[in-house]
Amino acid sequence: MDRESLKKLQSERLVRIVKHAYDNVPFYKKKMDDMGLKPSDIKSIDDISKLPFTVKTDLRENYPDGLFAVDRSEIIRLHASSGTTGKPIVAGYTAHDVENWKEGVARCLTAYGASKEDTIQISYGYGLFTGGLGAHDGATKIGATVLPTSSGNTAKQIMLMQDLECTGLCCTPSYALFLAEEIEKEGVKDKIKLKFGAFGAEPWTENMRKELESKLGIKAYDIYGLTEVSGPGVGGECECQDGTHLWEDMFFPEIIDPVTLKPLPEGQEGELVFTTLDKWGMPMLRYRTRDLTHLTYEKCKCGRTMVRMGRILGRSDDMLIVRGVNVFPSQVESVILEIPEFQGQYFITVDRINNVDTFQIDVELREEFYSDNIEDMTRYKAQLAARLISVIGIKPDLRIVAPNSIERSMGKAKHVLDKRKL
């Protein structure tokens, strides 16, 4: 669709969904009334910045279904995001919402080159987490053969992957790395028929892409999404691997300055905000994702006209401030993977001792490089430390731990322990 027609569609949909939210969700009505804003003030997509923001605590405060905009009988699916502290976030979907969700994932898979000829192994967790069922529905929509392994039981995953000749893999990048390590250990790489991977649900880097592509012999593509807005498949990469297309006929993105809350110009890094233009069960108006990235509207070489998002550095709440310096775990990942002797696994521990921040990073060498030769170990450590200092700007306390001793993740990896917050 050319951008002009897209804008027209977005405008029509925005007007409709704002009215729906205002008429059916007391929370939105109150917010808009307080601002003196009426649904009729929203005439086109250009008026979007008049609308109030919605944040995660709004969902928590309206737990479980205070933001639902339809009668409960119209809701055909409920999901809940992990919510490590306190109440989880609950999302409700109408039949139409689930169709749109499937459509988003189907577009991603199609852009990766997948079709009904593929057998897709879905190793995202099935259940309340949107990853498993979301990927499942999208893969079913394109007629692919689905192998719903869910997460866990890695040995069985690898056996089925070989025996059923899976060509696609959907999971978190950290689980893909773990699978790749195990495949290497078992020496079965040549029995793996994978062609592509759809990786998301957590931040990952270009260096991780290279690592996964070479270890698994695949093309590794990004898939992005979040429960509040829908689930996986809010956007995905195309064959160009040059940014994640966001399906903006359904999920309208903006980038704002997280401090001033003002929209930022194209290309500038800021907080991603979504308005769901065609979601009826739980419409979201200007939902602040806390994900930091940038957008480009330049037409992609693939021909798709929809906006592209850059890699997500992390959520603003993933950012560590260590000795006054901002650090994202994804930067650490990227540097570690630059040095071939190191495995991509790491764990950061931050503490404050005698008023000084400590910044410990546990890393693993690949098995063939790990030894009790102190000289060698010191050399590897110095090399990595120098690179980390130049990229991040602070000196880490590096510890080389035994191979396979850092806990592997089956889903979203936990890379940080900030003892200052305990």
Ligand code: ADP
């Ligand atoms: P939870 O909030 O419990 O983690 P979600 O599964 O809804 O539940 O998580 C969505 C979040 O996961 C996004 O807001 C984003 O921070 C992260 N995420 C999802 N996909 C990607 C991706 N492709 N790249 C980077 N981060 C991602």
Ligand code: ZN
């Ligand atoms: Zn493209």
